[in-house]
Amino acid sequence: MNSIIVSDALQYGGILIEGCLLVYMACSAQRRRLAGVGLYLFSMFAAGQVRAHIIRGYGLRSPEYTYVYWTTDFVLVIASFLLVCYLFRRAFEQQEKMWRFARLLLGLVFVLAIGVSSLSFLGNYSLLSPKYVVEFNQNLYFTCLVLNTMLYLTLQHLESTDEQLGLLVCGVGIQFAGPAATMALCHLTTGESFARTLVSFTVPVCTLGMLVVWAYAIVRVRESTIKVTGRIGEPALLEVTAD
Amino acid sequence: MIVALLILILSTALFFFYFQVTCQKILGRQFDREYFQSIANANRLEFPSLRKSLEDFGAPVDYSRLRMMLRCDFLALTYLLKNAANVNQRYTYDERLLILYFRWQFLSLALRRLLRLGENTAVLRLTAVLQYFANVVGQRVNAVKFGNLTAADYLLNL
Numbered sequence: 383m384n385s386i387i388v389s390d391a392l393q394y395g396g397i398l399i400e401g402c403l404l405v406y407m408a409c410s411a412q413r414r415r416l417a418g419v420g421l422y423l424f425s426m427f428a429a430g431q432v433r434a435h436i437i438r439g440y441g442l443r444s445p446e447y448t449y450v451y452w453t454t455d456f457v458l459v460i461a462s463f464l465l466v467c468y469l470f471r472r473a474f475e476q477q478e479k480m481w482r483f484a485r486l487l488l489g490l491v492f493v494l495a496i497g498v499s500s501l502s503f504l505g506n507y508s509l510l511s512p513k514y515v516v517e518f519n520q521n522l523y524f525t526c527l528v529l530n531t532m533l534y535l536t537l538q539h540l541e542s543t544d545e546q547l548g549l550l551v552c553g554v555g556i557q558f559a560g561p562a563a564t565m566a567l568c569h570l571t572t573g574e575s576f577a578r579t580l581v582s583f584t585v586p587v588c589t590l591g592m593l594v595v596w597a598y599a600i601v602r603v604r605e606s607t608i609k610v611t612g613r614i615g616e617p618a619l620l621e622v623t624a625d
Numbered sequence: 626m627i628v629a630l631l632i633l634i635l636s637t638a639l640f641f642f643y644f645q646v647t648c649q650k651i652l653g654r655q656f657d658r659e660y661f662q663s664i665a666n667a668n669r670l671e672f673p674s675l676r677k678s679l680e681d682f683g684a685p686v687d688y689s690r691l692r693m694m695l696r697c698d699f700l701a702l703t704y705l706l707k708n709a710a711n712v713n714q715r716y717t718y719d720e721r722l723l724i725l726y727f728r729w730q731f732l733s734l735a736l737r738r739l740l741r742l743g744e745n746t747a748v749l750r751l752t753a754v755l756q757y758f759a760n761v762v763g764q765r766v767n768a769v770k771f772g773n774l775t776a777a778d779y780l781l782n783l
Contacts, residue, residue: 524632531639534646549650555643563636569629588640594718595647602719 385579392586393430399593400427407600416600418468419550425461426589429454452515459519462526463492465554469533472547473540491529495522520565527558546603553595560588648726651719652757660763661756668705670698670759676752679745688738692731695751699727702758710765720761727754 400423407413407420432454433447440446467488474481499518534551542548564584568577665673671694706720716724734747 524636527636527639545650549647552643552647552650555639556647559636559640559643563633563640566629566633566636570626570633591644591722594722598651598719598722 385582389582389586392583392590396586396589396593397427397430399590399597400430403593403597403600410600412600418465418472419596419600421468422461422465425458429458452519455519456515459522459526462558463522466526466529466533469530469547469551469554472544473533473537473542488529491525492522495525523558523565524562527555527562530554530558546599549595549599549603553592553599556595557588557592560584560591644726644729648723648754651723652753654757656760656764659760660767661759664702664705664759664763664766668701670701670755672698672752672755672759676749676756679748679752683745688744691744691748692734695731695748695755698755699751702755702762705762706758709762710769720758723754723757727751730754 404420404423404427407416407423413420432450436444436447436450470484470488471481474484496518499514499521502517530551534548534555537544537548537551561581561584564577564581568574568581571577662673664670675691675694703716703724706716707714730747730750734744734751736742737744737747
């Protein structure tokens, strides 16, 4: 009982921060710059509201809630992938060649995630089965974690001075890594009750962690203005004007 | 089974990696000047001397004393963070995250000691958190004018 209360409190805390961040971003001058973050926050907020509405109407154990849960989960996973694409775009906005390569890579990875999920279910299940959606969600979620880590390493390699982007990437890493680990544990222990309890805690804790890091990045860290001169392949001269 | 195990190990490692990197990024924040020394002097905090001894000589003091020093400094600074020139009388989100990070590093210090891995890295990380807290307190106190009181006088009267 206590664990349910704690888990609910964490979720409500997350919703509160999501709402505050959305309002803050809508009122600030950074809203265009942070459009991808805003879209992801909005999809999380909307998914939470739809789920809550269905629980109130049909109950937690109803088939309606199950379908809505997995549908919203699918939307959230797609939003996660789009968020990673946005972060890549922002990281390479001064480097068109790199962005073209990244765009190709992201497209290929997405097709690969669909392919791998299809392969494991072709022959046994229908592609429209909810199990296919679950498999696809898990594969794409882990793919997003790997892509995010690749982006973090690239930013280190490029010695990026965009502090805000670095923190946004770290926040996404926390959000993806924690649930991925507990989901794998749940899979290994074939859904033991302790693993399921751990999942119910980890997901809201990691979301809260990401929101806290993002709030810090958006509110406290003003983006550095970077002017890059020079072409790709040549040593770039960075002129940084930090606040 | 093997794939799930690999995902579990990799994701857990990445989770701790991102947590560590995020905290390091917050700790890397530049202050307009170094406030921590005056706060440490006013409150007789020991982390600056501990850090200096580690950086200069590489050898920490006796382990139980070291833990006690770090713990006392942490308690004093978290109290000041909450109460000194803080209108809301509560921690900000980044401060909460760093408090969690400090506790994690404190645990890691004990584990490193147990496994004989050398404590210096963990101690330096812990002192970095304390220095950040002292800088935040100093900056807040400095931003508010208390008549003719200096930051150190204000803290002594708190």
